[in-house]
Each structure stands twice: as structure tokens, then as C-alpha cells.
Amino acid sequence: GCTVVLKPSEIAPFSGTILAEILHDAGVPKGVFNLVHGDGRVVGNALTSHPEVDLVSFTGSTAAGIEVART
Numbered sequence: 001g002c003t004v005v006l007k008p009s010e011i012a013p014f015s016g017t018i019l020a021e022i023l024h025d026a027g028v029p030k031g032v033f034n035l036v037h038g039d040g041r042v043v044g045n046a047l048t049s050h051p052e053v054d055l056v057s058f059t060g061s062t063a064a065g066i067e068v069a070r071t
Contacts, residue, residue: 005034005053007043009060040064045071 008016020035036043044064048056048071058068 003032003034005036005047007036007047010039013037
């Protein structure tokens with residue numbers, strides 16, 4: 001099946017934490033939803049350049065979007 005890795009903005013990380021709590025309480029199996037906090041340049045680069053990541057969906061600035069597209 002498909003899994004999800006969410007890296008919320010480091011400026012507003014709590015929305016991701018709340019979503020993780022909701023999914024946990026709903027009984028979503030471990031490993032289906034994964035939350036990673038951190039700086040966009042470090043964590044985002046690791047996610048977008050990882051060979052096992054098949055798809056990246058991005059919301060943010062144009063400059064960051066260009067960097068995501070490059071990696």
C-alpha cells in the first residue's frame with residue numbers, strides 16, 4: 001500500500017502533530033502516516049532525493065518549489 005510522510009512547515013509544525021494524533025486515534029496502522037519535523041532545506045532535501053520516494057507534493061514558496069523540482 002501507499003504510505004505518507006508529512007514534513008510540515010517549521011514555522012507552523014503543530015498542525016502536522018494534530019493531524020498525526022487524529023490519525024492515531026482513528027486507528028491508522030503504524031507506518032502508514034509518518035511525521036517528520038525539521039528544517040525544509042535539510043529534511044526536504046532528504047525526502048526529495050531519497051530513491052524510495054516515488055512522489056512529492058509541495059506547498060510553499062516559489063524558491064523552495066524550484067529547489068524541490070531540482071532534486
